[in-house]
Amino acid sequence: MDLTLKVWRQKDSKSKGQFKEYKISNISEGSSFLEMLDILNEDLVAKNEDPIHFDSDCREGICGMCSLFINGRPHGPEEEITVCQLHMRTFNDGDTITIEPWRAKAFPVLKDLVVDRSSFERIIQAGGHVGVNTGGIPDANAIPIPKEKADLAMDAAACIGCGACVAACKNASAMLFVSAKVSQLALLPQGNAERTRRVTAMVNQMDSEGFGACTNTGACEAECPKGISLSNIARMNREYYSAKIGSRQD
Numbered sequence: 136m137d138l139t140l141k142v143w144r145q146k147d148s149k150s151k152g153q154f155k156e157y158k159i160s161n162i163s164e165g166s167s168f169l170e171m172l173d174i175l176n177e178d179l180v181a182k183n184e185d186p187i188h189f190d191s192d193c194r195e196g197i198c199g200m201c202s203l204f205i206n207g208r209p210h211g212p213e214e215e216i217t218v219c220q221l222h223m224r225t226f227n228d229g230d231t232i233t234i235e236p237w238r239a240k241a242f243p244v245l246k247d248l249v250v251d252r253s254s255f256e257r258i259i260q261a262g263g264h265v266g267v268n269t270g271g272i273p274d275a276n277a278i279p280i281p282k283e284k285a286d287l288a289m290d291a292a293a294c295i296g297c298g299a300c301v302a303a304c305k306n307a308s309a310m311l312f313v314s315a316k317v318s319q320l321a322l323l324p325q326g327n328a329e330r331t332r333r334v335t336a337m338v339n340q341m342d343s344e345g346f347g348a349c350t351n352t353g354a355c356e357a358e359c360p361k362g363i364s365l366s367n368i369a370r371m372n373r374e375y376y377s378a379k380i381g382s383r384q385d
């Protein structure tokens with residue numbers, strides 16, 4: 136395949152960025168999108184040019200690092216996959232592909248396509264963990280958990296913290312991410328002890344990081360590579376208001 140790539144280039148967080156156009160030839164349809172960028176970077180290095188900086192790690196759809204906005208969509212045109220799982224057969228020979236970094240005030244661009252997502256880490260640090268001593272490993276059935284709740288907790292735990300929900304949202308809201316992290320613990324008995332403090336701390340941290348408000352457009356759920364449900368946002372709101380009025384609500 137022969138392609139034209141319009142790639143956002145930005146020297147550092149203080150510089151003004153701009154699109155730069157690259158032509159690339161003989162790309163196999165079986166290549167992944169990131170392999171295609173690797174090939175382009177090898178060409179650039181061979182020409183003594185600065186390679187395009189982008190994030191990736193596992194390249195298996197697990198770590199959430201590969202954050203690219205491709206043709207106006209986080210992670211590109213396919214449903215429920217990350218960029219590392221996207222293959223060039225999704226595109227056509229001769230296509231022009233626009234590649235940008237996540238755009239949100241709370242995710243400042245560091246260089247080219249790399250953004251700083253440490254705001255997500257600080258939200259997790261604020262309460263996205265079980266901080267009480269839960270003792271040794273209990274027998275498998277010592278803590279009864281209804282199957283429906285265990286399934287919902289597992290579904291919420293599928294969030295990989297990629298930030299596509301923020302990138303997709305016109306308000307750059309982090310509600311889907313935070314609600315997944317709140318839900319995965321709030322649904323389980325082990326997370327119950329710190330439930331009130333957790334949701335309050337995580338929502339406060341989210342707000343202080345500069346993420347926007349949720350206006351229920353649903354763009355986050357539509358672009359989430361792990362299919363995280365909007366119902367988690369409703370659950371987080373219930374948790375938050377219950378914490379605020381000092382009562383508990385399942």
Ligand code: SF4
Nearest residue numbers: 294295297298300359
């Ligand atoms: S909710 Fe989905 S889109 Fe948002 S960080 Fe988690 S996996 Fe990524």
Ligand code: FES
Nearest residue numbers: 192194199201219
């Ligand atoms: S590189 Fe890990 S999810 Fe894409």
